[in-house]
Amino acid sequence: MPDHHERPDHHEHPDHRELDPRKAAILEAVVSEYIGTAQPVGSQHVATSSGISVSSATVRAEMVALEREGYLVQPHTSAGRIPTDKGYRFFVDQLAEPGVLGPSQRHEVSRFFEQVHGEMEEMLERTSGLLSDLTSCASVVLPPGHESAAVRSVQVVGLGPRLALVVVVLADGAVEKRSIELDDDVTEVALAAASSRLQTAARSRPLGAGMDPVQSGDPSVDRVVARALSAMAELVSADHDRVFVGGSSRLADAFEAVDTVRSVLAILEQQLVVVSLLRDVLERGLSVAIGTEHGYESLASCAVVVAPVPVDGQEVGAVGLLGPTRMNYPQALAAAKVVGERLGQRLGSGERAGTPATQGRSRRNAGR
Amino acid sequence: MPDHHERPDHHEHPDHRELDPRKAAILEAVVSEYIGTAQPVGSQHVATSSGISVSSATVRAEMVALEREGYLVQPHTSAGRIPTDKGYRFFVDQLAEPGVLGPSQRHEVSRFFEQVHGEMEEMLERTSGLLSDLTSCASVVLPPGHESAAVRSVQVVGLGPRLALVVVVLADGAVEKRSIELDDDVTEVALAAASSRLQTAARSRPLGAGMDPVQSGDPSVDRVVARALSAMAELVSADHDRVFVGGSSRLADAFEAVDTVRSVLAILEQQLVVVSLLRDVLERGLSVAIGTEHGYESLASCAVVVAPVPVDGQEVGAVGLLGPTRMNYPQALAAAKVVGERLGQRLGSGERAGTPATQGRSRRNAGR
DNA sequence: GCTGGCACTCGGTAAAATCGAGTGCCAGCA
DNA sequence: TGCTGGCACTCGATTTTACCGAGTGCCAGC
Structure with missing residues (x-):
């Protein structure tokens, strides 16, 4: 409640703690x-x-x-x-009071999450479009990391004489890949052996957990396995560089100065920057960063609203909104919150469906 | 009527064929x-x-x-x-004379393609950044379709009780996926059987070729195989909706009217539209579409430059540039052409490495 | 301590004045 | 015949001036 005491408050801070x-x-x-x-x-x-x-x-x-x-x-x-x-x-x-979405917007969100389908990338892409529509801001969807997603399949596929691809399928339906180099003489058979070893070692465990496959007799197989494991370890953190940006055209009339538009667009093009921006804000426990509160010079005339995408109680992803500092904060906050939650549920349900009964447990047991 | 009688020139076309x-x-x-x-x-x-x-x-x-x-x-x-x-x-x-890149730009391209690494998505993303840098236009990279890429691996991974993912690895390093529905009672063993059947049927054949796996004894396995095959058929054409857009911030000062900027950005956000725009232009044999030559109303003040990305002689992908009609055409054309070619070589080399000697033949034989 | 009143500021708009790049036209020249 | 220099003219852009009015700070009075 903003205006709690009507009575003359004594010795208030001269500064911003309390205000007449x-x-x-x-x-x-x-x-x-x-x-x-x-x-x-x-x-x-x-x-x-x-x-x-x-x-x-x-x-x-x-x-x-x-x-x-x-x-x-x-x-x-x-x-x-x-x-x-x-x-x-x-x-x-x-x-600002908490801020609620209008009934029509609420309906739009519901309908969206009922109707949305397809692979995860498409869903995330469209989610960012939804957020833009709701708020008239540019929006960013930061997909959940894969630390805690259970591995459903690992495979090493040969691409060339010295090149192979490690393909990991996770329980939430995400597929990640990473190429590795091979020694000269690795046969298809050896790759298959490596795949099956990785499969048993990683299966149903979160990608983030350490894995310790037993040695095989064949040193070349073991070498492949080792390389694949380190590639998988990189995947845990490195996949974050994919973000989904939507509604950047909204920025065109959000600012009066063309220069501002250009520099904000330029920021949005640098996915790495966007990712760290959102993570920073979220980590500092904020749900909105105004003007220069985040460190980015060229976003000084912007406000950033973030909301976590909680999957099964963990904050693994985020959605963000980027607009002028004079954005409609209550509405933006409400929209981000709701969409983040719904998206989390959606992703969570997919994951749970992936491993019906074991899922909840496997993560807890997996603590390395 | 034009001025033909001012000059003694004999019955030239009154119009744009030739010009004094x-x-x-x-x-x-x-x-x-x-x-x-x-x-x-x-x-x-x-x-x-x-x-x-x-x-x-x-x-x-x-x-x-x-x-x-x-x-x-x-x-x-x-x-x-x-x-x-x-x-x-x-x-x-x-x-306009053919137009060549300046030596520094030529060098930039060479260095780029020497240094670029990582998975295909990242490379394409960065390629679009390169094009933007070279031309100060917004750029689009349309990745090659997969019709002719040889399949290196097919796998059906169970995600949930009635849900599975078909994961296809292609020789060029691309990984495509598509979810399919399952009957209630499909076991992991059945999925594995289906995977291996698909694998033998599709392996080393282009994704676009029809496949005709032999029936197994188990009808539930066959059903999975059939669903996976139709999912793969969809992949051939449906993957086109992923494009890589870069340098959209360049549009901010390319046009004086903010409205124009907004509407062009809005177009770029609709990937499907961008794809068909590029394909249209390329199919009509043009390398540049000016103003209203392409049908898109809101791009009337834009010019589009496209160049094919030829992989092993086939025009399978495209790169595009989007800028104001007063763009530097010679330079843009040269940049698009060079980058398209180099990208094609790069993608082709990966593919050839994947299937060293059989690649060229496998496509020809694959005609069902 | 709040209010109405008042003089003042100053950006935004409008009208008027000015400037000059650029034009169309034409008579004269090679 | 075709090109050129010259000239009157146009008209957007820029500057000048005037003016309005929303908004301010201040102050005397209720």
């Missing part, structure tokens, strides 16, 4: 208005907006204070105020 | 200049540009003719001329 209830109400009005109109908000508008019952003069006085405290700025004298990053931050933390 | 050499030179100067500056080009500039040795008054007269014939337009009276789509078309077809 009236100031808070004014700040909220400014932020809401500005999010809607993208125009500087004047005292008049605030005074006539609901929840405020003082005159514009009083509002002005309070606005001066809010500006001094860093919540608002004036683009120039004799203009209305617009929120600073700090202002948005306070709004998000203290003022 | 001087007119051609003027048109070329206008196009080149406009490509460089994005500003309407006046007769003065043309007159002083190399290759023209007449006065600006004469240039003006010719420009009037060129405008009447539809090669140039004036944004407004008393402004210079800018080329029409028809003007660009003539420039591309008749005027």
Whole structure:
């Protein structure tokens, strides 16, 4: 609840911990208005907006204070105020009520997850489209890592005289691959032997767990197995570089400066950067990073909203939204949260279906 | 009517087949200049540009003719001329010399293809980045279809009680997958049997070829095999929906109108549209489509440059560039051509390595 | 402590003035 | 005949000026 005590609070922090209830109400009005109109908000508008019952003069006085405290700025004298990053931050933390999706949006989400089908990549791609549609922001879907997904199959397939591909199928339906080099003289038979050894060693265990296959008699087989295992180990972490970006066209009219659009698009093209951005924010326990709160210079005029994609209780993936700092935070937060959850359920159900009864246990036992 | 009676030239086509050499030179100067500056080009500039040795008054007269014939337009009276789509078309077809990459760019391409490594997806992704860097356009890489790629491995992996995944590894290192439904009671053993049957039937044959595995005794195995085969048949054509788009941020300053940027970005987000656009253009034997030459309304201010990615002589993939109609065509064409070829070689070498001697033959024999 | 009133600021818009690149046309020249 | 220099003219872009009004800070009074 934003405005809990109406009574005169004594010895409040001079800074951003607490804010005069009236100031808070004014700040909220400014932020809401500005999010809607993208125009500087004047005292008049605030005074006539609901929840405020003082005159514009009083509002002005309070606005001066809010500006001094860093919540608002004036683009120039004799203009209305617009929120600073700090202002948005306070709004998000203290003022905005949880925010719910409209019924039509809720319906859209439900219908999406009922109808969606196909391979995982397609689903994730379309999920990012859904998020963009819901929020009018660019969206990012960070697929779950594979640490805890059970291995359903491992195979080493020869591609050339010195080249082979390790193909791993996971219980959630993901297929990962990695090429390895071979010694000159590895036969198909040896590859098959290696495959079957890997298969028994890894089967039903999470990809992240260490594996320790018994030695075979054949050293060339063992060498292949070893290489394949290290390739699989790389897969655990290295697959993260695939993200699904959607709705980048929304950025075109989100910002007035073309330069901003270009630089934000440029960031979205660098998948590695996007991944670490989302992970950073999520790890710091935030669900939204405003302006410069994340370290990325060229996203200074952006806000990032993230939500985990929890699969069976673990936070393994993430969805993110990228928009201007004056985005509709309540709605974006709600959308990200809901879609993240639903996506997690969806992925989880697939996984559970993969290994009906053993799945839940296998992960717990698998702790190396 | 055009000005044929001003010149004693005998019954030339009144239209765009051939153009007075001087007119051609003027048109070329206008196009080149406009490509460089994005500003309407006046007769003065043309007159002083190399290759023209007449006065600006004469240039003006010719420009009037060129405008009447539809090669140039004036944004407004008393402004210079800018080329029409028809003007660009003539420039591309008749005027522009083949166009070569600068030595530094040539070097960049070589270094890229020496250094590039990793799985195919990553390579294609990075290739599209390379193309963008070379041309300052948005770029698209359409990976080769798999019709003619030899199958190296087929496997059916159970994911759930009624769900399995068909995983196909191809000689070029690509891995495709598709989920199929199962009857209730299919055992792991049956899946393994189906896998081995598929393996023998498909192995070393192109994915596109029909396959006709012998019946096993077990009807449930046969049912799995049949489903897997139809899934594989779908893979042949259905995988095309994955394209690699790069450099979309270049579009931000390619157009002056934000609306244009948005709508072009929106097109690029629809992978299916991009695919059919490229295929259309390529099929019509064009290497560049200017303005409205392709049917897409919202790309009317764009030009599309495509080049095939020939793998072992067949045109199986494509690379494309998307930019404003005033793009640097010679350079774009050269870049697309070179990168397409090099990419094809690269993909081909991988494939050939996969099936050293049989590859060439296996395709021919495979005609069912 | 809030409010209405007031003088003031200053960006945005509109009208007017200016500039100059570029044009079409034409008479004269090779 | 075809090219050229010259010339009057156009008209978008830029600058100038004027003006409006939303918005501000401040202050006296309730």
